[in-house]
Amino acid sequence: MNVSLALGPSTVFALIVLIAFLIFFFGAWSRIEQQGHRPVLRALRPLVRLKSLIGQSAETGKGLYYSPGSGGLNDQPGAAETLSSLTTLSAVSRGAARSGASLQVSANDTLSYLAAQDVVQAEYAGAGRLDDFDPHNVRFVTQQDRLAYIAGVESSLDEEAISGSVMLGRFDSEYLLAGERANQLDIPQVAGSSRVEAMPLMLASAGPESTLLGEEIYAAPAYLSRRPALLASVGAQDALRMLIILAIILGVIAASTGLLPNIGDYFLR
Amino acid sequence: MQRVKIYLPLIVVFVTALLVLVDFFTTGLVDNIGHVLALWVSLIAGFLLLLGLANISTVHFQRIRQGHPKRLYSLALLVSMVVVILAGVIGRVAGYQDGVSNWIFQYIYQPLATTLFSLLAFLLINAALRTLRIGTIESTLLVIGALIVLLGQVAFAPFNGLHSISQWFQDYPVLGIIRGILIGTALGAIATSLRYLLGVDNNYMR
Structure with missing residues (x-):
C-alpha cells in the first residue's frame, strides 16, 4: 500500500489553519478554566434584544418563534451555520424553559428537525420543566426547499400567537418574505445570516x-451561554483572524517584491 | 447505560471526523471514505424523512380535528402530500418512471414557487422605503448605495454616467467587504465544526 500526504497549496493552508485553531483554542480554554481569564466581548445589540424577546414571550404568554435557517444539516455549505444556530437555540430554549416562555421551532430538513427537538427537550429537562415541553412545538416543515420553508414560516407567524421571531442561520434572499410578514404583523424580530445575499435584506427588514x-x-452561542469552551472558541477565532491578516500583509509584500510570486495560490485555491 | 448514551455518539462523531480529515490530507490510506460517509448520511436522511412526514401529518391532523380556523389549508396540505407520494409510486409501477411527479413539479410547484419569489421585488421596495423613513446614517447609505448600483445596471441613457460609479462600488468597497465577511464566516464555520467534532458542543445529547 502506497500511502502519502496529499499536500498541495490549498491543503497546506487548510492544515495550518486547522492546527493553529486547535492550539489557540486549547490555549484559550485552559487559560479560562485555570486562571479564570475570560475574554472581554464587545456588546452585540441584537443579542440583548433576543434576551428581551424571551422575557416578552414569558410576560405576554405568546410564543417565541425560532428558525434555524432555511439550510440544513445535510446541506454541506450551510451545515456549520445550522449547527451554530442549533447551539444558539440551546441557549434560547434554556432561557425560555427557565422563564416560562413558550418556544416554537421549525426546520427545513429532517436532521435539523430531530436535532432541534433533542436540543429543546434537553434544555427543558435541564430546567426541570420537561412536562412543559411539547414535541409538536418543534416542527418539520419541508425537506430542503427554501421557498416552501419560508412560506411555512410566514404561515406560522400569521396563524400562531407569536410575540417575537428569531431567524438565525443560513438564509438567502427568501428571508425577506418572512421578515416583511413579521413587520406587517408588528412582530419584533432578530435575524442573522452569514450570506451576503441575505444580510442587506435583513438590515432593511429587521433593522441594524x-x-x-x-x-x-x-x-x-458564546455570548448567550458564556460557557468557557465557547468563549475560548471566540478567542481562538480572533487570534486566527490576526494571523490571517498578518499572512495577507506579508503575502502581498512577498508577491509584490517578487520574493514568492506564487504565494497567492496558497490563499486563492 | 447513561455513559454509553453520552460517549458512544461522541466516539462515532470523533472517529468519523478523523477518517474524513485523514482522507482529505492523505492518499492511499482511506481514499474516498468522505464520499462514502456522505452517501451514508443521505441514506439515513432518507429514512429520517419518514419521521418528518409523521410530524407533519400529526400536526395537521390535530388542526383538522380541533377545528382550527385554517383547517382547510391543513386538509389541502395532507391531500397534496398523499397525491404526490401516490403519483411517484404509481408512476413508477405503471412504467411512467418519474413522468407524473415531474409533471406536478413543472406545472404546479414551479409556477407557485416563481410567483412567491417574484413578490420579493415589491417587498424589497417596501423595506427600502421603511429604511429611508427610519433615517439612520447606515440605513440611508445602504439604500443610496443600492440605488446607485441598481441604476448603474440600467441600459437607459440618463443613467449611463452611473455605470462606472456602480462598477467601482462593486470592484472595490463591495468586493473588499465581501472578502472580509467571507474570512470571518469561514473562521466561524471552522470553529463551530471543530467544537462539534471535539465533542465540546454536545447539547444535542444531554
Whole structure:
C-alpha cells in the first residue's frame, strides 16, 4: 500500500489553519478554566434584544418563534451555520424553559428537525420543566426547499400567537418574505445570516439593531451561554483572524517584491 | 447505560471526523471514505424523512380535528402530500418512471414557487422605503448605495454616467467587504465544526 500526504497549496493552508485553531483554542480554554481569564466581548445589540424577546414571550404568554435557517444539516455549505444556530437555540430554549416562555421551532430538513427537538427537550429537562415541553412545538416543515420553508414560516407567524421571531442561520434572499410578514404583523424580530445575499435584506427588514452579520452568528452561542469552551472558541477565532491578516500583509509584500510570486495560490485555491 | 448514551455518539462523531480529515490530507490510506460517509448520511436522511412526514401529518391532523380556523389549508396540505407520494409510486409501477411527479413539479410547484419569489421585488421596495423613513446614517447609505448600483445596471441613457460609479462600488468597497465577511464566516464555520467534532458542543445529547 502506497500511502502519502496529499499536500498541495490549498491543503497546506487548510492544515495550518486547522492546527493553529486547535492550539489557540486549547490555549484559550485552559487559560479560562485555570486562571479564570475570560475574554472581554464587545456588546452585540441584537443579542440583548433576543434576551428581551424571551422575557416578552414569558410576560405576554405568546410564543417565541425560532428558525434555524432555511439550510440544513445535510446541506454541506450551510451545515456549520445550522449547527451554530442549533447551539444558539440551546441557549434560547434554556432561557425560555427557565422563564416560562413558550418556544416554537421549525426546520427545513429532517436532521435539523430531530436535532432541534433533542436540543429543546434537553434544555427543558435541564430546567426541570420537561412536562412543559411539547414535541409538536418543534416542527418539520419541508425537506430542503427554501421557498416552501419560508412560506411555512410566514404561515406560522400569521396563524400562531407569536410575540417575537428569531431567524438565525443560513438564509438567502427568501428571508425577506418572512421578515416583511413579521413587520406587517408588528412582530419584533432578530435575524442573522452569514450570506451576503441575505444580510442587506435583513438590515432593511429587521433593522441594524436586530441583525447579526456574518461571523456574529457564530459568536452568538458564546455570548448567550458564556460557557468557557465557547468563549475560548471566540478567542481562538480572533487570534486566527490576526494571523490571517498578518499572512495577507506579508503575502502581498512577498508577491509584490517578487520574493514568492506564487504565494497567492496558497490563499486563492 | 447513561455513559454509553453520552460517549458512544461522541466516539462515532470523533472517529468519523478523523477518517474524513485523514482522507482529505492523505492518499492511499482511506481514499474516498468522505464520499462514502456522505452517501451514508443521505441514506439515513432518507429514512429520517419518514419521521418528518409523521410530524407533519400529526400536526395537521390535530388542526383538522380541533377545528382550527385554517383547517382547510391543513386538509389541502395532507391531500397534496398523499397525491404526490401516490403519483411517484404509481408512476413508477405503471412504467411512467418519474413522468407524473415531474409533471406536478413543472406545472404546479414551479409556477407557485416563481410567483412567491417574484413578490420579493415589491417587498424589497417596501423595506427600502421603511429604511429611508427610519433615517439612520447606515440605513440611508445602504439604500443610496443600492440605488446607485441598481441604476448603474440600467441600459437607459440618463443613467449611463452611473455605470462606472456602480462598477467601482462593486470592484472595490463591495468586493473588499465581501472578502472580509467571507474570512470571518469561514473562521466561524471552522470553529463551530471543530467544537462539534471535539465533542465540546454536545447539547444535542444531554
